[in-house]
Amino acid sequence: MSHLAAAQPLFWRDSRLPHVELRVVSDGREVCYAPHSHAQWSMGCITSGRSTFEYVGRHYEVEAGSLVFMNPQWVHACNPVNNQPWGYLMLYVDAHWLAKLRFHLGLLDEPTWQDMGCDLSESSDLFSGFQSLAEALLDECITTDQKRDRVEMFLSKVMVSISKAAERAEQPFPRATESLQELARYLDCHCMDELSIEWMAQRAGLSPSHLVRVFRKHFGMTPHAYQINRRIQLGQKAIRQGAPIADAAIAAGFFDQPHFQRVFKRLVAATPGQYVRPLKRRLNQV
Structure with a gap:
């Protein structure tokens, strides 16, 4: 085959x-x-x-x-x-x-x-x-x-x-205010922290509902979804580096492994087991 x-x-x-x-x-x-x-x-x-x-x-x-x-x-x-x-x-x-x-x-x-x-x-x-x-x-x-x-x-x-079409991409969303950019940078570095939308809104100087609207407008997803997406990227990186699934879940800030598996599958469209398994062995099973 x-x-x-x-x-x-x-x-x-x-x-x-x-x-x-x-x-x-x-x-x-x-x-x-x-x-x-x-x-x-x-x-x-x-x-x-x-x-x-x-x-x-x-x-x-x-x-x-x-x-x-x-x-x-x-x-x-x-x-x-x-x-x-x-x-x-x-x-x-x-x-x-x-x-x-x-x-x-x-x-x-x-x-x-x-x-x-x-x-x-x-x-x-x-x-x-x-x-x-x-x-x-x-x-x-x-x-x-x-x-x-x-x-x-x-x-x-x-x-x-x-290259002709790709010389310079126009940003897909309007440029965010400095406070929103600062919040996004903070989430990049602290994506594993449990941060409430109220805390994030206070940091950005906005109401919670307004923060959700403008963050999605500028970054394509809500602050919580943005944070979870970054955490799954960390989980993928850990798996690529050879970490077992349980350790990858912890590296991504998920102390509940079934929760990590559900979120991973929703964003990666594959289970952590499918992602981690060596290709050679999987091909032998086909």
Whole structure:
């Protein structure tokens, strides 16, 4: 059976290539996401069927052959259309590594991250290239050095291809006031703290109800959802670094492991067990 024909969500990672991660879903009817964001830049391609794609307040319907691109921390969600089957690939790329690549390609003036403005593409060349890269990453006969070279070559091609549309992304939401930006920075650093909406509102100098409205307007989600999203990102990072699920839950501030598992599945559209399990063993079970 082809690696890309697996029935369950598959995640490929290699500790020797920590800057890239691949997700494979062949039938996404049961894969439903709540609005969320990733710490990495991410790229997806619809390999079969069609789905909805919500990205920073914009709504699309995408189908086989479509490519989607998401900046780090920009809110999005993809979900099935009327329970119709759909399959997709997702590539998650470390933003610092990608910024250096873009700098070396002459696409940035300095090797620091700059958001890109390209949301969608229907390039058949990039689409087939993505599928070939996915097959290569999943192929145990291809060496790590070869995979590293293929990742860099493909992403170089993607960056150059979308550079005209991606020179500079307009921020998806109106610029937040300094007090809201300060609160968001605080939540980034204290996402595991139990903070009431009243406490956050007082810190921002707003009423609780007004804080919820304006925070969602500027950041795409409520303060509580923003905080939970950051905590799940910490849990994912811990799992990628080899932590057991119980330890990852604690690292993300969840002392109730079933609660961590429920929230993780809602935002990642996979269980922590599916995310942590080595790809080789899961492929053997297909």
